Amino acid sequence: MELCDLSAQELVRLLRQKKTSAVEILQSTLERIGQVDGRPGALDQKTNEQDKEKIHSFITLTDQHALQQAAAVDADLAAGKDPGPLAGVPFTVKDIFCVKGTPSTAASRILANFKSPYTATAVERMQKAGAVMVGKVNLDEFTYGSSTESSAFQPSTRNPWDTHTVPGGSSGGSAASVAAGEVPLSLGTDTAGSIRQPAAFCGVVGVKPTYGRVSRYGLIAFASSLDCPGPVARTVHDAAAMLQVIAGADVHDSTAATIPVPDYLDRLEAGVKGMRIGLSPDYSRIVFPDPKTGEFQEQALPGEIEASVRHAAEVLAAMGAEIVEDVPMPNTRYGIPVYFVISRVEAASNLHRYDGVKYGLRTDQPYTDLRQMYKLSRNQGFGLQPKLRILMGMYVSAAQYSEQYYQRALRVRTMIRRDFETVFDPAGKYRLDALLTPTTPTTAFEMDAVYGDSVLMQYADQLTVPANHAGIPGLSLPGGLDTKELPIGIQLLGADYSEQKLFQIGRAYEMVTENEDWRKVKPKALR
Amino acid sequence: MSEQITPEIFDHLVDLASLELRADQAEYLRKQLNNQLKAIRELEAIPGDANLPISLHGVSYAVAESPAPREDEWHPYPDAKEILSQAPQLEDDYIVVPDIPHTTLK
Numbered sequence: 001m002e003l004c005d006l007s008a009q010e011l012v013r014l015l016r017q018k019k020t021s022a023v024e025i026l027q028s029t030l031e032r033i034g035q036v037d038g039r040p041g042a043l044d045q046k047t048n049e050q051d052k053e054k055i056h057s058f059i060t061l062t063d064q065h066a067l068q069q070a071a072a073v074d075a076d077l078a079a080g081k082d083p084g085p086l087a088g089v090p091f092t093v094k095d096i097f098c099v100k101g102t103p104s105t106a107a108s109r110i111l112a113n114f115k116s117p118y119t120a121t122a123v124e125r126m127q128k129a130g131a132v133m134v135g136k137v138n139l140d141e142f143t144y145g146s147s148t149e150s151s152a153f154q155p156s157t158r159n160p161w162d163t164h165t166v167p168g169g170s171s172g173g174s175a176a177s178v179a180a181g182e183v184p185l186s187l188g189t190d191t192a193g194s195i196r197q198p199a200a201f202c203g204v205v206g207v208k209p210t211y212g213r214v215s216r217y218g219l220i221a222f223a224s225s226l227d228c229p230g231p232v233a234r235t236v237h238d239a240a241a242m243l244q245v246i247a248g249a250d251v252h253d254s255t256a257a258t259i260p261v262p263d264y265l266d267r268l269e270a271g272v273k274g275m276r277i278g279l280s281p282d283y284s285r286i287v288f289p290d291p292k293t294g295e296f297q298e299q300a301l302p303g304e305i306e307a308s309v310r311h312a313a314e315v316l317a318a319m320g321a322e323i324v325e326d327v328p329m330p331n332t333r334y335g336i337p338v339y340f341v342i343s344r345v346e347a348a349s350n351l352h353r354y355d356g357v358k359y360g361l362r363t364d365q366p367y368t369d370l371r372q373m374y375k376l377s378r379n380q381g382f383g384l385q386p387k388l389r390i391l392m393g394m395y396v397s398a399a400q401y402s403e404q405y406y407q408r409a410l411r412v413r414t415m416i417r418r419d420f421e422t423v424f425d426p427a428g429k430y431r432l433d434a435l436l437t438p439t440t441p442t443t444a445f446e447m448d449a450v451y452g453d454s455v456l457m458q459y460a461d462q463l464t465v466p467a468n469h470a471g472i473p474g475l476s477l478p479g480g481l482d483t484k485e486l487p488i489g490i491q492l493l494g495a496d497y498s499e500q501k502l503f504q505i506g507r508a509y510e511m512v513t514e515n516e517d518w519r520k521v522k523p524k525a526l527r
Numbered sequence: 528m529s530e531q532i533t534p535e536i537f538d539h540l541v542d543l544a545s546l547e548l549r550a551d552q553a554e555y556l557r558k559q560l561n562n563q564l565k566a567i568r569e570l571e572a573i574p575g576d577a578n579l580p581i582s583l584h585g586v587s588y589a590v591a592e593s594p595a596p597r598e599d600e601w602h603p604y605p606d607a608k609e610i611l612s613q614a615p616q617l618e619d620d621y622i623v624v625p626d627i628p629h630t631t632l633k
Contacts (some may be wrong), residue, residue: 117610254596257586338570341570355545357624360615368626369626372625391546391556392560394540409567414581417582470585
C-alpha cells in the first residue's frame with residue numbers, strides 16, 4: 001500500500017509522528033496521478049482509445065504550487081508550529097470553485113481563460129488547515145449533469161471501477177480522484193445530488209451538508225438556493241474531519257448560517273444504540289415519464305440496491321438502532337419536476353452575467369454591435385447543457401407561465417420540505433434520527449448510454465434531490481458491489497444541521513462491515 | 528401530445544436569451560425542452576392549495592441563525608489591474624464594448 005492509498009486521518013498521524021513528510025505524501029500522490037490519470041481535460045481535444053483506459057480527473061494540475069505548500073507544512077512541523085488539522089493532506093477542488101491565480105473554468109469554454117482574483121472560502125479554509133491542493137478537477141459544464149460527460153474539457157472523467165462507465169456527476173472528477181487513490185479528500189458541490197451520486201458510483205463517501213452550513217463564497221453559482229459545497233472522502237472519519245474545517249459562518253456569504261459548528265469527531269464512534277432509523281417505500285421506486293408518450297412509469301429499484309439498503313438496516317438494528325418501516329415520503333416523486341423548474345430559473349438568472357464584456361470568452365467572429373457580440377460570445381462559449389437550462393429557465397419564469405410553473409414548483413417544494421419535517425419531528429409519530437435510502441436508482445452506467453437525453457439523465461438524481469429542496473443534510477457511503485463489481489451507494493438523510501448524527505451512523509455501519517468481502521475489492525484502475 | 532414550445536416560441540426564447548443557434552442545436556434543444564415540460568406536467572396533477580406558502584429555500588432563515596444585515600462597506604481592491612486584465616478588450620483601463628444598438632420607441 002502506498003502513502004496515497006492511506007486515509008487523511010492516517011496521513012496526519014504519520015506526519016505528526018514524523019514517520020513521513022508532506023513532501024513525501026505529495027510525491028506519492030503525484031506518482032499515482034501519473035500512473036492512472038492520463039492527460040487532463042482540455043478544450044478541442046477528442047477522446048482516443050488510449051484515453052478510455054484512464055481516469056482523467058484533472059483539468060489543471062497545480063503540482064508546483066502544491067510542492068511549495070507541502071514544503072511549508074514540513075517547515076512548520078520542523079519549527080514546532082502546528083500546521084493545522086489536515087496538515088500535508090492532498091486534496092482536489094472541483095473546478096467550480098475560484099482559487100486565486102488558477103484557471104477557474106466551470107468546465108466551460110466561456111470561462112476557459114478566466115483566472116480568479118480571489119479564493120473561495122471553503123478552499124481557503126482547507127489550505128489554512130494545512131491541506132495541500134494538488135489541482136482542479138473535472139465536472140459537468142457549470143455542474144449541469146450527472147455523468148461529467150458534458151464538460152467542455154475532454155476527455156471527461158471516467159470511473160476508476162470501470163473506465164467504460166461514468167463516474168457520476170457533476171462532481172465526477174472529485175469522486176474519481178478520491179476513488180483512484182489520487183487524493184484522500186476532494187471538495188465538491190451538491191445541487192441535486194452532485195456529491196452523493198458520484199460518490200455512490202465511485203464507491204466513496206460524499207456529504208451534502210445542510211444548506212448554509214458551508215459558505216458558497218467563491219463558488220461559481222448554478223442554482224443559488226440549492227448549491228451546497230461539501231466533502232468527498234474515502235472514510236466517514238475523513239469526511240467529518242473535512243467538514244469540520246470548511247463549515248461555519250462567513251462574512252462573505254449572508255446565507256452561511258451562524259449556528260456554531262459542533263465537534264463532528266467527538267461522538268463519531270458512539271454507536272447507534274437507541275437511534276430511530278427509517279425506511280421508506282417511496283425511496284425504493286422511481287417514477288419517470290416516457291419520452292415519447294409523456295406517460296409516467298413506475299419502476300422498482302434493482303434488487304441488488306434494495307438488498308444493500310436492507311443489509312445496512314439489519315446491521316444497524318443489530319447494533320441497537322430501531323428500524324422504522326414504511327415511513328411515508330409521498331412527495332419524493334415530485335423532486336425532479338420541481339427541480340426542472342427551480343434550478344432552471346436560478347441557472348438562467350446566474351448565466352446572464354456571461355456576456356463577453358468583463359471577463360471570460362468574447363467571440364473571435366466579426367460583429368457589428370453589442371447585441372450581436374453577446375449572441376456570438378454566448379453561443380460560442382456555452383455548451384448545449386447551459387443553453388438548455390437558460391432556455392427552460394426563461395420559459396418557466398416568463399410572466400404568463402410563472403404561476404403555472406415557478407410558483408407551483410415553489411409550493412411543491414414546501415410539500416417536500418414538510419415530508420422531512422414530519423418524520424424528523426422529535427415530538428411526532430416517527431421521531432427519526434435518520435432516513436436510510438439508496439443513493440441512486442442504478443449503479444454507474446456506460447459512457448454515452450444516457451448523455452443527450454436530458455430527462456433520463458436528470459432522473460439519476462431522483463433519490464438525492466429531495467434533500468436539496470428541503471435543505472437538509474445527506475451522507476452517501478459505500479454499501480456493497482453489484483454483480484458487475486460496481487459500487488452501490490446507501491444514503492442517510494437527517495434533520496437540519498444533524499451532520500454529526502449522520503456521521504455517527506455512517507461510521508457505525510463502516511466499522512461493522514469493515515471485514516465484509518466487498519470492501520476488499522479495489523477499483524479496476526488500481527488492480 | 529402537442530408540443531408546448533413551438534418553433535416560434537423557441538425562436539423568441541433564443542433571442543431573449545441572447546443566443547444564436549445552429550439548426551441542429553435548435554432541433555435538439557427544442558425537443559429536450561418539450562420532453563422536460565412533459566416531466567414538469569406531473570406537478571399539475573397535485574391538488575392545488577393556494578394557502579400553501581412557497582419555499583424559496585429549504586432551510587428557514589431564523590434571525591438567530593443568520594448573519595445580521597449590515598451596511599455595504601466600500602474597500603479599495605489592492606490590485607485593480609489584476610481584475611481589469613481579465614477583460615477581453617481594454618483601453619486606458621476602460622473596458623471597451625462595441626456600438627450599443629438603439630431602438631427608437633414609438
